[in-house]
Amino acid sequence: MRNRFSLPLLLLLATPLFGFGQQEQNATLESLLATAQQAQAGSDYKAAADAYKQAVKIRPDVPEMWANLGLMEHETADYTGAIETFQRAYKLKPSLYVPNLFLGIDLTHAGKAKEAIPYLLTAEKINNTDSQPHLALGRAYFSLQEYSLAAHEFANVTHLDPKQSTAWFSLGIAYLDQVEADARIMSEKDQDSPYAKALFAESLANQSRYLEAVDLYKNVIASNSQPPCMHTQLGLVYAKQHDDVDAAKEFEAEDQKAFPCALAASGKPAESPEAEYTSARSKSCGNQSASNFKTKDETKLQLLAACSFLAGNYELSSRAASTLPQSAEALYWSIQANENLAFQALEHYEELEPNSERSHLLLGDIYIQRERYDDAQAEYQKAIDLSPNDPGAVLGLGSAYFRNGNVSKTVETAQLALNQLPDDPEINLLMGEALMARHDFTNAEPFLKKALQAKPQMLPHVHALLGRAYAAEGRVPQAIDELRLGLASDEDGSVHYQLARLYRQTGDAKDAAAAMDQMKAIQQKRRENAVIAFKDSHPSTLDDEP
Structure with a gap:
C-alpha cells in the first residue's frame, strides 16, 4: 500500500528543482534526490529518508519533498516522525493528496483516529477512485467503534477493488461488531420485548436447547407485537426434534400470515411460488425505498426492513433499520440483516483466500461464536486438509462437533489431537x-x-x-x-x-x-x-x- 504512492512523487520532483538558487545547491539537491530514488528502489527506506532530510534543508519550501520524506519515515515505522513531516507538507499545500492520506493512516496508527478522520475525508475528496482512503477511513471509524460508518467505507473498498481480501474481512468484522453493539442496547433497554425474546429463542435453537426455544417462541407468538415468521421458526424447532405433526401445524399457521417466510425457513431464496412472491415483494420494497428514506415514514420503513430481509436484500434491510428511530423492532432487523451481511462478506474473503490455513482457523472460530457449527466444521476441516498435523485445527473441529451435539465425532477428533499432544x-x-x-x-x-x-x-x-x-x-x-x-x-x-x-x-x-x-x-x-x-x-x- 505504501510504496505505490512514493515512486511517482519522486519522479515528479526530479525536474522542477533545477534553476532554483545557486548552481552548487542545485547539484547537491539533484544528487540527494538521485540517492533517495536509488535507495527507495532498493527498499532501503532509512537511507532514502536520510537523503530527503538533507534535501529539505536546502529547499524547505517544497511540500512534495516533505511528503516524500514522510513516506520514507512511514516505511521505516517512524510514525511520530512521519506525522510531523506530513504536517509540514500539509501546511505548505493542504490540497496535496499524500500528506492527507498518510496523516490519516499514521494518526490512526498512533491511536488518534478522531484527529485522522478530517484528513482522510479530504483524501477521499481529492481521489475518490483510490481504495486506500476508504480503507483507512474504515479503520479509523472502526477504532472509534463507529461500526456502521466503518462498514460503509469497507464496502466502498470492495466496490472499487473487489479482489481486496482485507477489505472483505474488515467489512465482515465491522458488521459483526455492529450486531454486538445493537444486541447490547437491546439487552439494556428492550430485554422484555418480543423482538429480544425472538433473538434469544433463535440462539437457544442454535444451541440445540429446543425445549427452551419452543417455550420462548410460544411466548413471542402470544404477544401483540412480534417479528414475522415466528410460526415458521417454531415449526423448524419442532422439525429438529422430529415432531413433524406440530411442525406442520406451525407451517400451516404461517401460511395465513401476510409475510412470505420461505427465506426464513431455509436461509436462502427457495425455488417455489413463495420465492416468487418474496421476489415480487422485494421489488415493491425497492420501488418504495427512495421515498421512504426521504419521508422517514416509520410504518413504511418497518415494512421495508422486514420484507427486504425476507427477500434476502440485507443491505436495504440494514439501511431501513438504521434510518428508523431506535426501537426494539429497528434493532431486531439491524441485528438480523447485519449478521447476514457479515457472513456474506466473510464468504467473499474466503473465496479470495482459499488456501490460507490461518484464514480457515479464523473463520472457524467466528462461526463457532456465531453458533454456525456446520460452517465451523467445514472451515476447520479445510485447515486440517492444508495442515493435517495442526492440533489447533483438530481441537477447533472437535469443539465444533461438541457444540453441534455430535459427541461421538468429538471423542474421535479429540483422540486424534491427544495422540499428538497428550x-x-x-x-x-x-x-x-x-x-x-x-x-x-x-x-x-x-x-x-x-x-x-x-x-x-x-x-x-x-x-x-x-x-x-x-x-x-x-x-x-x-x-x-x-x-x-x-x-x-x-x-x-x-x-x-x-x-x-x-x-x-x-x-x-x-x-x-x-x-x-x-x-x-x-x-x-x-x-x-x-x-x-x-x-x-x-x-x-x-x-x-x-
Missing part, C-alpha cells in the same frame, strides 16, 4: 466434556484432572465438571469442594442447583437455600441479558487480520 489441557478438557456428555464419569476424570493445567480463566469450568463427575459417583464431599471452586463458571444456575442438592443430602439446609437463591438470581440475570447471544468473535483489532 498433556494439552484444552484438548483434555474437550475429551473430558465429551465423556461427561456420555455420562462416562469415571473415564472423564483423568482428562479433567489434566485440564486443571489450563488457563486460569478456564479453571472454574473444569472444577465444576469434576464436581459433577464426583457427584455422579457418590463422592459428595469431594463434589461439594469442586463445585464451590466452579461457581464462577455458572452461567445458567446449574452449578448452584447441583450444589444445593448436595447440601440437602448432607443436611445443610441453610447453604442449600442460599445456593437456590443464587441459582434464581443467575437465571433472572440470564433472562435479562439473554439477547446478547453474539460474542466477540474476532481479533482484538483489525491489525490482526490475516
Whole structure:
C-alpha cells in the first residue's frame, strides 16, 4: 500500500528543482534526490529518508519533498516522525493528496483516529477512485467503534477493488461488531420485548436447547407485537426434534400470515411460488425505498426492513433499520440483516483466500461464536486438509462437533489431537466434556484432572465438571469442594442447583437455600441479558487480520 504512492512523487520532483538558487545547491539537491530514488528502489527506506532530510534543508519550501520524506519515515515505522513531516507538507499545500492520506493512516496508527478522520475525508475528496482512503477511513471509524460508518467505507473498498481480501474481512468484522453493539442496547433497554425474546429463542435453537426455544417462541407468538415468521421458526424447532405433526401445524399457521417466510425457513431464496412472491415483494420494497428514506415514514420503513430481509436484500434491510428511530423492532432487523451481511462478506474473503490455513482457523472460530457449527466444521476441516498435523485445527473441529451435539465425532477428533499432544489441557478438557456428555464419569476424570493445567480463566469450568463427575459417583464431599471452586463458571444456575442438592443430602439446609437463591438470581440475570447471544468473535483489532 505504501510504496505505490512514493515512486511517482519522486519522479515528479526530479525536474522542477533545477534553476532554483545557486548552481552548487542545485547539484547537491539533484544528487540527494538521485540517492533517495536509488535507495527507495532498493527498499532501503532509512537511507532514502536520510537523503530527503538533507534535501529539505536546502529547499524547505517544497511540500512534495516533505511528503516524500514522510513516506520514507512511514516505511521505516517512524510514525511520530512521519506525522510531523506530513504536517509540514500539509501546511505548505493542504490540497496535496499524500500528506492527507498518510496523516490519516499514521494518526490512526498512533491511536488518534478522531484527529485522522478530517484528513482522510479530504483524501477521499481529492481521489475518490483510490481504495486506500476508504480503507483507512474504515479503520479509523472502526477504532472509534463507529461500526456502521466503518462498514460503509469497507464496502466502498470492495466496490472499487473487489479482489481486496482485507477489505472483505474488515467489512465482515465491522458488521459483526455492529450486531454486538445493537444486541447490547437491546439487552439494556428492550430485554422484555418480543423482538429480544425472538433473538434469544433463535440462539437457544442454535444451541440445540429446543425445549427452551419452543417455550420462548410460544411466548413471542402470544404477544401483540412480534417479528414475522415466528410460526415458521417454531415449526423448524419442532422439525429438529422430529415432531413433524406440530411442525406442520406451525407451517400451516404461517401460511395465513401476510409475510412470505420461505427465506426464513431455509436461509436462502427457495425455488417455489413463495420465492416468487418474496421476489415480487422485494421489488415493491425497492420501488418504495427512495421515498421512504426521504419521508422517514416509520410504518413504511418497518415494512421495508422486514420484507427486504425476507427477500434476502440485507443491505436495504440494514439501511431501513438504521434510518428508523431506535426501537426494539429497528434493532431486531439491524441485528438480523447485519449478521447476514457479515457472513456474506466473510464468504467473499474466503473465496479470495482459499488456501490460507490461518484464514480457515479464523473463520472457524467466528462461526463457532456465531453458533454456525456446520460452517465451523467445514472451515476447520479445510485447515486440517492444508495442515493435517495442526492440533489447533483438530481441537477447533472437535469443539465444533461438541457444540453441534455430535459427541461421538468429538471423542474421535479429540483422540486424534491427544495422540499428538497428550498433556494439552484444552484438548483434555474437550475429551473430558465429551465423556461427561456420555455420562462416562469415571473415564472423564483423568482428562479433567489434566485440564486443571489450563488457563486460569478456564479453571472454574473444569472444577465444576469434576464436581459433577464426583457427584455422579457418590463422592459428595469431594463434589461439594469442586463445585464451590466452579461457581464462577455458572452461567445458567446449574452449578448452584447441583450444589444445593448436595447440601440437602448432607443436611445443610441453610447453604442449600442460599445456593437456590443464587441459582434464581443467575437465571433472572440470564433472562435479562439473554439477547446478547453474539460474542466477540474476532481479533482484538483489525491489525490482526490475516
